[in-house]
Amino acid sequence: MGTWDIGPFDNDTAADFSYTVDEAPAEQRADVLLAAFRAVTETGEDYLDADVAVEAVAAAALVAAQCPGGEPVTTAYGPDEPLPVLPLSLRPAAVTALDRVLGKDSELLELWSEGGEAGPWRAGVERLRAVLADAGAEEAA
Template sequence: MGTWGHKPFDNDTAADFAGDLDDAPQSERIEMLRAALASVADDVSSHVDGGRAEIAIAAAALTARKAEGGEEFQSEVCGPSSELPEIPKDLVSLALDAVSRLLVRDNDLWDDWSQGRDGEEWLAMLQRLRLVLSRESVASQESLW
């Protein structure tokens, strides 16, 4: 089926990632999120392929799940059905970096969505996700003081 909507889990790749999270031991799930986010956030030198981008968006949505506004990005159908551990504060910053990286347009998803009829909705969703993560990142930093 491929992609059926503009939300983080509205594609086969993200749905498969959610299934992989469900299949993984609880102790490995945070590292799976970290690896998905780092594969985009830390790769500033090359074009990001669509699969990595879709997984990073899903991971960012899961990172934002308990933040104010984060419930918008969850899926009861294709998201993971098992509980995730508490999200470490540094993962929020990594998720913010990954989403920001995808908004600079050097990725397959941007190329695909900018030509589709739902492109504006996809872009608005990604911008709202960045805003939620940004607020959560600031709140996490403030709690350190």
């Protein structure tokens, strides 16, 4: 995986995922994001492949961008096409996926740890998770 920074779209796999999102019809883009979350959460206790985790982090960033307090995805490596308003049900799915990405047996977390950048990368993912969790709690209230 070619990686140039710690952001959700700062690697080749996430940039390719952006292309996948762009290629989906507008009404199916939420399904592409949900599939990325499910690919992570359906691994159960198995070792989580880094590429699968990267796609889930990128998908979570797209969902978080539509939440109060979320940051817009402005990188050239994110999707070119605007996303429709995403279903609120993606928020808890994103939180669950990020929990798995940050948990044990996550190759992506291991790679960041080996590279000595786990702290800053993890902080960014935890910020995404917080925005998504806070938005989900507001919706439930």
